[in-house]
Amino acid sequence: MGKKVALTGNEAAAHAIRQINPDVVAAFPITPSTPIPQGVAQFIADGQMDTEFVTVESEHSAMSACVGASAAGGRVMTATSANGYALMWEILYIASGTRLPIVMAVAARALSAPLNIHGDHSDIMGGRDTGWIQLIAENSQETYDNLIQAVKIAENKKVMTPALGAFDGFNISHAIEIWEMEDDAKVKEFVGEYEPLYPLLKTDEPITHGAWAPPNWYFENRMNQLEGLLNAKDVVADVGKEFGKAFGREYGLYEAYKMDDAEFTIVAAGSVCGTTKDVVDKLRENGVKAGLLKIRLFRPFPYKELADVLSGTKAIAVLDRVSPAGAQGGPLFTEIRSALYDVNNRPPVINYTYGLGGRDTQPVHINSVYDTLKKIVDTGRVEKQFDCLNLRGTWG
Amino acid sequence: MALLNELAKKKEGLVEGHRLCPGCTHSVIMRQVLAAADTDKYDIVVAAATGCFEVSSGLYPYTSWNIPWIHNAFENAASTISGIEAMYRLWKKKGRTDKDIRFIAIASDGGTYDIGLQALSGAIERGHQFLYICNDNNAYQNTGNQRSSATPFGASTTTSPNGTVLQGKSQPKKDIMSVLEGHHMQYLAQASPSNWRDLMDKAKTALDVNGPTYMNVIEPCTTGWGFPSNKSIEIAQLAVDTCIWPLYEIIEGKVKINYKPKNKLPVEEFLKPQKRFAHLFKKGNEHLIKEYQGQVDKHWEWLLAREASGIGY
Numbered sequence: 001m002g003k004k005v006a007l008t009g010n011e012a013a014a015h016a017i018r019q020i021n022p023d024v025v026a027a028f029p030i031t032p033s034t035p036i037p038q039g040v041a042q043f044i045a046d047g048q049m050d051t052e053f054v055t056v057e058s059e060h061s062a063m064s065a066c067v068g069a070s071a072a073g074g075r076v077m078t079a080t081s082a083n084g085y086a087l088m089w090e091i092l093y094i095a096s097g098t099r100l101p102i103v104m105a106v107a108a109r110a111l112s113a114p115l116n117i118h119g120d121h122s123d124i125m126g127g128r129d130t131g132w133i134q135l136i137a138e139n140s141q142e143t144y145d146n147l148i149q150a151v152k153i154a155e156n157k158k159v160m161t162p163a164l165g166a167f168d169g170f171n172i173s174h175a176i177e178i179w180e181m182e183d184d185a186k187v188k189e190f191v192g193e194y195e196p197l198y199p200l201l202k203t204d205e206p207i208t209h210g211a212w213a214p215p216n217w218y219f220e221n222r223m224n225q226l227e228g229l230l231n232a233k234d235v236v237a238d239v240g241k242e243f244g245k246a247f248g249r250e251y252g253l254y255e256a257y258k259m260d261d262a263e264f265t266i267v268a269a270g271s272v273c274g275t276t277k278d279v280v281d282k283l284r285e286n287g288v289k290a291g292l293l294k295i296r297l298f299r300p301f302p303y304k305e306l307a308d309v310l311s312g313t314k315a316i317a318v319l320d321r322v323s324p325a326g327a328q329g330g331p332l333f334t335e336i337r338s339a340l341y342d343v344n345n346r347p348p349v350i351n352y353t354y355g356l357g358g359r360d361t362q363p364v365h366i367n368s369v370y371d372t373l374k375k376i377v378d379t380g381r382v383e384k385q386f387d388c389l390n391l392r393g394t395w396g
Numbered sequence: 397m398a399l400l401n402e403l404a405k406k407k408e409g410l411v412e413g414h415r416l417c418p419g420c421t422h423s424v425i426m427r428q429v430l431a432a433a434d435t436d437k438y439d440i441v442v443a444a445a446t447g448c449f450e451v452s453s454g455l456y457p458y459t460s461w462n463i464p465w466i467h468n469a470f471e472n473a474a475s476t477i478s479g480i481e482a483m484y485r486l487w488k489k490k491g492r493t494d495k496d497i498r499f500i501a502i503a504s505d506g507g508t509y510d511i512g513l514q515a516l517s518g519a520i521e522r523g524h525q526f527l528y529i530c531n532d533n534n535a536y537q538n539t540g541n542q543r544s545s546a547t548p549f550g551a552s553t554t555t556s557p558n559g560t561v562l563q564g565k566s567q568p569k570k571d572i573m574s575v576l577e578g579h580h581m582q583y584l585a586q587a588s589p590s591n592w593r594d595l596m597d598k599a600k601t602a603l604d605v606n607g608p609t610y611m612n613v614i615e616p617c618t619t620g621w622g623f624p625s626n627k628s629i630e631i632a633q634l635a636v637d638t639c640i641w642p643l644y645e646i647i648e649g650k651v652k653i654n655y656k657p658k659n660k661l662p663v664e665e666f667l668k669p670q671k672r673f674a675h676l677f678k679k680g681n682e683h684l685i686k687e688y689q690g691q692v693d694k695h696w697e698w699l700l701a702r703e704a705s706g707i708g709y
């Protein structure tokens with residue numbers, strides 16, 4: 001049995017890393033994920049883990065050192081946010097293209113400018129096509145659970161793809177919640193030992209990593225890589241079940257909250273799902289058939305499974321915690337709308353941007369979304385395909 | 397040092413089939429370094445920065461490397477080797493290997509003096525055990541001879557071209573040895589493939605230091621510099637004999653000059669055979685050669701004075 005603790009999301013991530021006890025951690029501080037490397041450093045100083053901690057001089061070097069360490073032949077983790085994630089950008093592609101199962105905790109945060117240290121999904125959504133597996137947590141418990149599972153998912157030999165476990169900056173990273181921390185030994189047993197495929201340090205079998213590929217090979221390489229990433233979907237489901245058996249909390253690709261007969265549905269990811277569930281409960285008390293489809297696995301995007309869940313509902317609002325930046329809508333919106341294209345009698349789908357740079361999203365705002373969905377169903381008309389929640393003035 | 401005939405029998409870490417230009421010295425230097433390594437005692441793992449040497453020796457699905465080798469990106473050879481070395485320490489700590497492994501990061505001037513300087517500084521400061529070798533060919537050669545902070549004064553490159561108004565690079569070369577020396581590392585050396593025994597001694601010494609070490613090696617580039625491909629080693633020798641490329645070590649902060657030419661040649665001897673300096677010999681540009689000679693002399697005098705002072709850390 002685990003024990004209940006009252007700790008922040010960052011502490012949840014740090015404890016997950018302590019229990020995983022990776023061979024190497026290379027990290028650089030940035031708000032709001034700074035307490036993670038700090039925690040790791042303290043655990044090492046106190047003899048609670050024996051990881052080699054590389055205190056790099058930048059996030060670019062953090063991810064570069066992770067690539068080196070992972071190719072050398074061991075389990076490697078790091079943590080970052082926002083600008084730090086952006087600085088890693090170039091090497092994120094190299095990590096996935098080299099098929100190195102690095103696991104990263106991301107306390108998701110707004111990107112500059114203007115400088116803003118608070119939560120949103122600008123970083124991870126910007127990096128959605130870097131070839132990494134992306135899991136998004138709703139709370140501290142999931143932050144902890146996802147990181148532990150991410151190790152097993154990334155290292156699966158059919159996957160061999162880096163994975164990130166994201167959780168909202170401040171809303172989760174700095175909020176104290178009660179969650180269950182499992183036994184060190186049980187976590188250790190769950191993640192098991194990592195068997196590297198082609199370690200550099202096996203000098204008797206010299207290997208070349210990172211050769212460049214001309215037009216006659218690059219394409220095949222990328223498609224092999226894609227296969228690994230797509231394989232992650234089933235592995236996420238399997239590991240989620242296995243986790244349930246081991247610790248009593250089972251995970252799937254997504255969470256369908258009161259979706260069985262839902263007519264009005266919000267699709268969202270991250271901490272806003274907690275608020276949304278409360279609103280759904282209240283609406284249900286009043287006989288409104290509200291539901292929430294919570295995205296857990298964003299990459300690879302389980303579009304078929306999500307479309308199945310959504311096909312019975314009457315109207316959908318997708319919440320994106322990032323600016324659409326000139327697209328038809330936010331990234332989650334465009335993915336969901338595209339997934340629904342093949343569904344018969346597809347429901348209308350609208351999009352909201354919310355919570356940018358740490359802007360509060362309260363039950364009143366979520367309520368307004370369900371009100372709008374009801375109106376759409378009542379009138380059969382969509383007045384605004386895109387809108388903002390809790391923005392000064394009105395959009396558009 | 398082993399006898400030449402023994403060296404010739406040694407198993408090579410870098411083998412044939414690479415696509416460097418004929419006459420390129422990247423491979424010459426690496427083979428000298430690997431020949432110097434005491435591979436009966438330890439194995440070597442190499443991390444390479446993007447550049448001529450990397451693209452020429454690791455082209456999927458081929459490789460010229462007979463030893464473990466990784467290429468990550470342009471600016472991160474030092475941080476990549478940091479991660480590898482950290483993993484090695486972990487493997488040692490946990491008894492996963494009983495091998496003695498030494499680490500080499502290899503880059504050219506672009507990946508060292510410029511875009512990779514931050515990562516290199518960080519890796520040195522953290523004290524990883526690795527030898528960082530910069531094969532300085534004075535420009536970004538892989539992308540077509542663009543100027544770098546290692547390009548010498550007056551050299552014409554594709555981004556500091558000779559024209560009707562400007563005559564090549566207008567700034568002097570960065571003194572990277574002094575920049576890195578500020579990290580107070582135990583061992584730095586400047587070497588040339590023309591003086592191969594000296595280069596090999598330095599590589600062997602560096603690989604035995606328990607901490608970061610640095611070697612700055614002149615890497616004549618037939619294509620970018622514009623000289624016949626059978627002249628690479630002669631060009632390197634001219635750089636040494638003009639004191640444009642002094643051979644020296646900095647051991648615990650003390651300068652030790654390994655070679656003082658009896659007859660220090662004028663810089664023209666080095667400049668003349670290379671197309672990149674051709675414009676300096678045009679009428680009216682004499683002052684540029686004079687200025688360059690002044691820069692070279694000043695640095696040489698300073699180096700001699702440093703050595704004479706005997707001051708270390």
Ligand SMILES: Cc1ncc(C[n+]2csc(CCOP(=O)(O)OP(=O)(O)O)c2C)c(N)n1
Nearest residue numbers: 446447448470504505506507535536537538
């Ligand atoms: C971040 C980044 N910027 C630019 C490049 C393009 N690029 C590749 S190699 C290179 C120059 C390499 O110069 P140097 O390090 O001196 O190596 P050389 O080819 O001269 O041996 C450049 C500019 C790159 N690969 N990555």
Ligand code: SF4
Nearest residue numbers: 417420448617618619
């Ligand atoms: S361009 Fe110069 S450095 Fe590059 S391979 Fe050719 S000779 Fe060597």
Ligand SMILES: [Mg+2]
Nearest residue numbers: 504505535537
């Ligand atoms: Mg160069």
